[in-house]
Amino acid sequence: MKIAVIGTGYVGLVTGTCLAETGNDVICVDINASKIEKMQQGELPIYEPGLELLFHRNIQQGRIRFTMDLQSAVEHAEIIFMALPTPPGEDGAADLSYILGAAKDIAALLTGYKVIVNKSTVPVGTADKVKAVFESHTSIAVDVISNPEFLREGVAVEDFMKPDRVVIGTSSERAKKLMSELYAPYVRQGNPVIFMDERSAELTKYAANSFLATKITFMNEIANLCELVGADVDAVRKGIGTDERIGKRFLFPGIGYGGSCFPKDVQALVKSADEHEYNFEILKSVITVNEKQKVILADKLLQYYDNEISGKHFALWGLSFKPETDDIREAPALYLIETLLKNGASVSVFDPEGQENVKSIFNNRISYAENQYAALEGADALLIATEWSLFRNPDFEKMAELLKEKVIFDGRNLFELEKMTELGYYYNSIGRKLIA
Ligand code: NAD
Secondary structure, eight states: OEEEEEOOSHHHHHHHHHHHHTTOEEEEEOSOHHHHHHHHTTOOSSOOTTHHHHHHHHHHTTOEEEESOHHHHHHHOSEEEEOOOOOBOTTSSBOOHHHHHHHHHHHHHOOSOEEEEEOSOOOTTHHHHHHHHHHHHOSSOEEEEEOOOOOOTTSHHHHHHSOSOEEEEOOOHHHHHHHHHHHGGGGTTSOOEEEEOHHHHHHHHHHHHHHHHHHHHHHHHHHHHHHHHTOOHHHHHHHHHTSTTTOSTTOOOOSOOOSSSHHHHHHHHHHHHHHTTOOOHHHHHHHHHHHHHHTHHHHHHHHHTTTOOTTOEEEEEOOSSSTTOOOOTTOHHHHHHHHHHHTTOEEEEEOTTTHHHHHHHHGGGSEEOSSTTGGGTTOSEEEEOSOOGGGSSOOHHHHHHHSSSOEEEETTOOSOHHHHHHHTOEEEOSSSOOBO
């Protein structure tokens, strides 16, 4: 099938590449010239495990191209995916200007019927708004459908190639048929393509992300309580996770959820509810609790030093909002760095993939280590903000030699308490006994 993907970020580029992988002919469009240039030269602009192989293979075999020329993409495609940003506006509602702007541009270039697929996360009613844009700019018929994306950064290729489910919101039989054909190779194992109306599909995405954010936040509160009552959150997690109704996943406590999706999507759903005069109380609490959780590691550190960290030097492992991605949007590590700097401390950071993105925010206000050990040199303590696998089993003896003091504040509970006791570290983690 002939496909266009508008927007080549984490969602668009994975979508385009994975659609090319099953034999479709894909043109990807972006307005970012340097991104397009990079991709035309065979360079991936993002880090996403497994993507590089598919990206090169499909470029070589001529199934995917990259351009800034929207017209050629619109002329080429029978199905046009929009994978555009929907950032929070000032009031927390999703900013639809990218989507509505692109719809207007596409409408002006139409020469025949197309299926316009919205892959971005958008509030209920957006498909209607996009349809209205088309209707006011062209007399050519289109179907505007909602096909929210559930991929997770870090395992995005796997999620796209073998999705748990595909959700498609449309009332058009023609669009339904095309989309069923397009997704058939990805659901061969029997996972469902769930058809529904546009509004339900739009809400499904927000409901999924808000539910997951709530689950994490609930567990963070249990962890905080564990610390006060002398319980161990790891034990509690195992104890409840084995109940099938609860499930084992998304029960690991930490320093709050971040990333480009959960914070903005929870906020946008609350805002949508407000607009319909519905007070979404649980989600309002989730937002408040998460804000508190983001500061919890900094609070522990400040408490340890009696609020006096001016002149101290800290090492920070982990910058990306989760492992296996270079995405640092809303990453808790950013808050930690700001707090340390604001209090007069200096920081040396290490992250396997997120370092370049962090440089564009903090420049030379912090130092960037070549590896995890180099970050520790002369540091008063180590802070851990992201659970990259390579941090899980470090050389503790080497660490002790490099650190000024054997002090670790771990926001991701990477190490066993027994081991830290044996090694004689001060070890402050989340929802577990303090090793001092
Ligand atoms: P992103 O910021 O990584 O990428 C968006 C891309 O769109 C950028 O490359 C930008 O240059 C481009 N762009 C902006 N305006 C354009 C235009 N007019 N024409 C062409 N390109 C344009 O965003 P993302 O993370 O891929 O997210 C896209 C959407 O998907 C958002 O609504 C997001 O909530 C949703 N989503 C994201 C994820 C995720 O894990 N990142 C998962 C599911 C859903």
